[in-house]
Amino acid sequence: MSSHILIVEDHQGVRQSLREWLELSFPNYQLLEAVNGEEAVAIARTMSPCLVIMDIGLPGMSGIEAAQGIKAAAPATRVVVLTIYDDEAHRTDAAAAGVSAYVPKRKVQRLLAEER
Secondary structure (H helix, E strand, O other), rough: OOEEEEEOOOOHHHHHHHHHHHHOOOOOOOEEEOOOOOHHHHHHHHHOOOOOOOOOOOOOOOOHHHHHHHHHHOOEEEEEEEEEEOOOOHHHHHOOOOEEEEEEEEHHHHHHHOOO
């Protein structure tokens, strides 16, 4: 398993906040970034990251579709979804796609604020 963590987020500010938090929390891991699902799947194919932290609401391919592609390309990769959607339908779709964890963004923002 690689020592790469892939951040998949189309909003630059959110992506940067996640990067800063992950750099402090996981200093021995190389951080990779993607701005959409297609790019995330391509990176997973070549780099097989140990962890992907991904938004559901991505342009083009959704985070759920990207999670399916990532799991097909790199089955050992754990995918954590960050989302504004906190409903059962999205949770069910994410679980079916092989997502390891489903985290509402409002909780991540609180965690990031506590770290600063």
